[in-house]
Amino acid sequence: MKFYLDTEFIESGPSKPIQLISLGMVCEDGREFYAISSEFNPEDASPWVKENVLATLEPATIVKRRSLHEIKMGMMDFIWNTSIHERPQFWGYYCDYDWVVFCQIFGNMMALPKNFPMYCRDLKQWCDDLRNPDLPAQGKGEHNALTDARWNKQAWEFLSKFERSKAFRAAYSIIHLGTLRNGIQVLGPDEIEKIITEEFS
Numbered sequence: 001m002k003f004y005l006d007t008e009f010i011e012s013g014p015s016k017p018i019q020l021i022s023l024g025m026v027c028e029d030g031r032e033f034y035a036i037s038s039e040f041n042p043e044d045a046s047p048w049v050k051e052n053v054l055a056t057l058e059p060a061t062i063v064k065r066r067s068l069h070e071i072k073m074g075m076m077d078f079i080w081n082t083s084i085h086e087r088p089q090f091w092g093y094y095c096d097y098d099w100v101v102f103c104q105i106f107g108n109m110m111a112l113p114k115n116f117p118m119y120c121r122d123l124k125q126w127c128d129d130l131r132n133p134d135l136p137a138q139g140k141g142e143h144n145a146l147t148d149a150r151w152n153k154q155a156w157e158f159l160s161k162f163e164r165s166k167a168f169r170a171a172y173s174i175i176h177l178g179t180l181r182n183g184i185q186v187l188g189p190d191e192i193e194k195i196i197t198e199e200f201s
């Protein structure tokens, strides 16, 4: 089961741990989880984070602040609800730091639940591998963890479709050329590689 993850956080360099501000998670089945931490220190935030993240956070009357322990318990419920028999798969976008703050909700990486992978898949890497097609526009709400997590799901769906269409075009070219040359088996690995390279560039 895929879970699309985004966090907002405060990063203050190597002398201080990264602090979680908020976490959004969207499951591939459409369910959503969103939490804002009660444990970060806003004074540590950079001017950019203050302006683009803290200033746009929902007030506590709308989204109650939760301790990291409460966020962990809520998130576990959210994930276990569908994944007792299936390993969760986590996806983020430029997600190295998201993954660190995510793991720290559990204490550290070694404290992750047994069936969790110890890594997060990065949509940006997948996008690079596919030569950076234009991803869907996000519109309003960027830097809100839930809005960003929703966009991650959208980006995954876009890349998945894009990859399939590229693979289809490459396979079609190979078969088409193979037919012209009296059967696909006449193509050697070098020729096939050349066709795929041309098709993908």
Ligand SMILES: [Mg+2]
Residues within 6 Å of the ligand: 006, 007, 008, 142, 143, 144, 145, 148
């Ligand atoms: Mg974000």
